[in-house]
Amino acid sequence: MNKMVLVLNCGSSSIKFAIIEAATGDAALSGLAESLGNDDAKLTIKVNGEKKACPIDANATHQQALNAIELALEAYQELQNSLVAVGHRVVHGGETFTQSVLINDDVKSAIRETAHMAPLHNPANLSGIESAEAAFPNLPHVAVFDTAFFQTMPKHAYLYALPYELYQKHGIRRYGFHGSSHYFVSHKAAEMLSKPYEQCNLITAHLGNGCSIASIHQGRAVDTSLGFTPLEGLVMGTRCGDIDPSLPTFLIEQLGYSEKAVTAMLNKESGLLGISQLSNDCRTLEEQAEQGHELANLALTIFSYRLAKYIGSYLVSAGPLDALVFTGGIGENSDRLRADTLKYLSHLGFAVDADKNTAMRFGQSGPIHQEGSHNTLVIATNEEWVIAQDAMQYV
Ligand code: AMP
Numbered sequence: 114m115n116k117m118v119l120v121l122n123c124g125s126s127s128i129k130f131a132i133i134e135a136a137t138g139d140a141a142l143s144g145l146a147e148s149l150g151n152d153d154a155k156l157t158i159k160v161n162g163e164k165k166a167c168p169i170d171a172n173a174t175h176q177q178a179l180n181a182i183e184l185a186l187e188a189y190q191e192l193q194n195s196l197v198a199v200g201h202r203v204v205h206g207g208e209t210f211t212q213s214v215l216i217n218d219d220v221k222s223a224i225r226e227t228a229h230m231a232p233l234h235n236p237a238n239l240s241g242i243e244s245a246e247a248a249f250p251n252l253p254h255v256a257v258f259d260t261a262f263f264q265t266m267p268k269h270a271y272l273y274a275l276p277y278e279l280y281q282k283h284g285i286r287r288y289g290f291h292g293s294s295h296y297f298v299s300h301k302a303a304e305m306l307s308k309p310y311e312q313c314n315l316i317t318a319h320l321g322n323g324c325s326i327a328s329i330h331q332g333r334a335v336d337t338s339l340g341f342t343p344l345e346g347l348v349m350g351t352r353c354g355d356i357d358p359s360l361p362t363f364l365i366e367q368l369g370y371s372e373k374a375v376t377a378m379l380n381k382e383s384g385l386l387g388i389s390q391l392s393n394d395c396r397t398l399e400e401q402a403e404q405g406h407e408l409a410n411l412a413l414t415i416f417s418y419r420l421a422k423y424i425g426s427y428l429v430s431a432g433p434l435d436a437l438v439f440t441g442g443i444g445e446n447s448d449r450l451r452a453d454t455l456k457y458l459s460h461l462g463f464a465v466d467a468d469k470n471t472a473m474r475f476g477q478s479g480p481i482h483q484e485g486s487h488n489t490l491v492i493a494t495n496e497e498w499v500i501a502q503d504a505m506q507y508v
Contacts, residue, residue: 114191114194114195115134115135115136115137115195116134116135116136116195116197116505116508117132117133117134117135117141117192117195117196117197118132118133118135118196118197118198118199118200118500118501118504118505119131119132119133119196119198119199119200119245119249119252120132120133120199120200120201120202120497120500120501120504121199121200121201121202121241121245122201122202122497122500123175123201123202123237123238123240123241124233124234124237125233125234125237126147126148126149126150126151127145127146127147127148127149128145128146128149128175128178128179128182128241129143129144129145130143130144130145130146130182131143131144131497132189132192132196133497133498133500133501135197135501135502135505138495138497138498138501138502140497141160141192142158142159142160142186142189142192143158143159144156144157144158144159144167144182144185145157146169146173146178146181146182149173149174149175149178150172150173150174151171151172152171152172153171154169154170154171154172154173154178155169156168156169156178156181156182156185158185160189167181167184167185168181168184168185169181175237175240175241175244176240176244179241179244179245179248180244180248183248196249196252197252197505197508198252198253198254198255198501198504198505198507198508199245199249199252199253199254199255199504200213200255200257200500200501200503200504201216201238201241201242201245201254201255201256201257201500202238202257202259202293202496202500203224203235203238203242203256203257203258203259204231204234204235204238204258204259204260204290204343205224205227205228205230205231205234205235205258205259205260205288205290206223206224206227206256206258206259206260206261207223207226207227207230207260207284207288208264208284209223209227210223210256210258210260210261210264211261211264212258212261212503213255213256213257213258213261213500213503213504213506214255214256215253215254215255215507216242216246216254216255216256220256221239221242221243224238224239224242224256225239230284230288230341230342231342231343238256242254242256253504253507253508255500255503255504255506255507257293257499257500257503257504258292259289259290259291259292259293260288260289260290260292261292262289262292262293262295262296262327262334263288263289263292263327263334263337265333265334265335266287266289266334266335266336266337267335270287270335270336270430271286271287271288272286272287273285273286273287273340273341285341286341287337287339287340287341287345288339288340288341289325289327289334289337289339289340290323290325290339290343291319291323291325291339291496292334293496293499293500294319294440294441294494294496294499295317295319295325295327295329295334295337296499297492297494297495297496297498297499298317298319298438298440298492298494299313299315299317299327299329299332299438301478301492302315302317302435302436302438302490302492303315303332305436305478305479305480305490305492306435306436306488308435309332310332311331311332312331312332313329313331313332313435313436314329314330314331314431314432314433314434314435315327315328315329315431315434315435315436315437315438316328316329316424316427316428316431316434316436316437316438317329317437317438317440318420318423318424318437318438318439318440318441318444319440319441319444319494320347320420320439320440320441320442320443320444320447320450321350321441321442321443321444322349322350322351322393322442323339323343323349323350323352324338324346324347324348324349324350324354324420324441324443325337325338325339325343325346325347326338326346326347326420326423326424326427327427328427328430328431329431330430330431330432331432335430335431336427336430338354338423344379344380346423347416347419347420347423348384348385348388348412348415348416348419348420349384349385350384350385350386350393350394350395351380351381351382351383351384351385351386351387351393352379352380352381352383352384353379353383353384353387354384354419355419356379361375361379364378384412385398385412385413385416388408388411388412388415389401389406389408389409389411389412390408391406391408391409391412392409395413395442395443395446395447395450397409398412398413399413399447399449413449413450413453414453416450417450417453417454417457418457420450420454421454421455421457421458422457424437424454424458424463425458425461428461434487434488435488436487436488436489436490437463437487437488437489437490438489438490438491438492439451439481439489439490439491439492440491440492440493440494441494444491445474445475445476445491445492445493445494446474446475448470448471448473448474451465451470451481451489451491452465452467452470455489461487462486462487463482463486463487463489464482464483464485464486465481465482465483465489466480466481466482466483469481469482473491474491476493477491477493478490478491478492478493479491
């Protein structure tokens with residue numbers, strides 16, 4: 114049996130997991146425990162393309178969900194026996210972690226100390242680590258940080274123009290997230306371009322429910338749109354991205370919103386959902402926009418305009434561009450949003466080939482540009498494989 118890695122991604126109310134073949138990145142099994150803490154908590158496992166519901170308690174906590182996952186995995190003894198490591202996605206590694214590490218007590222303390230910067234994610238990641246350590250005590254457990262890929266950013270890119278002591282005393286700076294995805298697609302792009310990674314200048318756009326864009330100069334990340342928290346930058350499914358920083362105080366002081374309500378608004382009620390008043394799901398918005406839903410259309414237009422602005426500005430730090438890359442659920446599938454974005458950039462040397470753009474969906478990877486324009490690639494991301502490969506370093 115080939116060597117397998119269990120990859121765990123514990124979110125604030127969900128746990129994504131997969132058993133990944135270390136050599137190929139193929140998922141032998143994947144699953145999702147969702148709506149944790151709610152009475153409609155559910156657990157599904159997918160093997161050989163077939164989805165199956167598994168037992169889980171209503172209102173299950175992360176700990177209970179991990180127990181349910183462990184129980185469900187017992188039905189796949191052969192896969193379990195071929196596990197050689199567990200890779201944990203950890204959202205925030207602060208400035209402490211510039212690469213993946215074997216988990217020990219010091220690492221857990223450091224993840225705990227960073228929790229104030231990712232209060233929805235790091236505690237969930239930590240509880241996932243502790244439960245998985247109990248379930249698989251004989252395997253190496255490796256933490257792979259979303260922020261690590263961006264630790265190469267220069268100070269002039271990661272600092273806010275705020276009093277410097279906020280950075281010195283409290284670590285307030287831009288960190289970047291989705292590192293594993295940007296890492297994967299940027300290396301894949303270098304491969305597709307047949308160019309050494311260290312010589313590549315790339316702009317990678319990870320567009321899913323969360324969205325971020327990265328600028329990579331000579332194989333090093335030099336800028337990215339997510340900042341101190343995963344709220345800055347692009348328009349996302351429910352997150353607002355960039356806004357005037359004085360808006361939250363205006364909402365609180367002038368309009369009487371509570372701080373909690375503002376935080377919820379910016380994180381959960383804004384973005385595509387907030388503008389469209391309909392959905393955070395790009396597919397739904399595209400369907401409705403086709404049928405004349407004005408706000409759905411407006412939400413998609415704001416999304417692509419903001420993205421195009423970022424791409425234009427990242428031409429500064431990326432340098433002479435080797436390729437622009439689209440990935441993530443939207444980046445890999447929405448030919449409309451890709452075409453709209455590139456249209457805004459036509460005077461900067463980008464031009465989409467309509468047929469290639471339509472063909473490049475549903476897991477296909479390849480170019481979508483017209484000859485003579487900037488290389489523009491769609492690449493299906495595989496964050497789980499990055500995590501599995503990092504975990505394999507400690508086997
Ligand atoms: P992710 O977070 O990477 O899973 O991406 C989720 C987003 O991808 C959602 O907004 C989906 O609507 C979007 N998405 C998935 N498939 C398609 C598709 N065929 N066309 C447009 N958007 C899609």
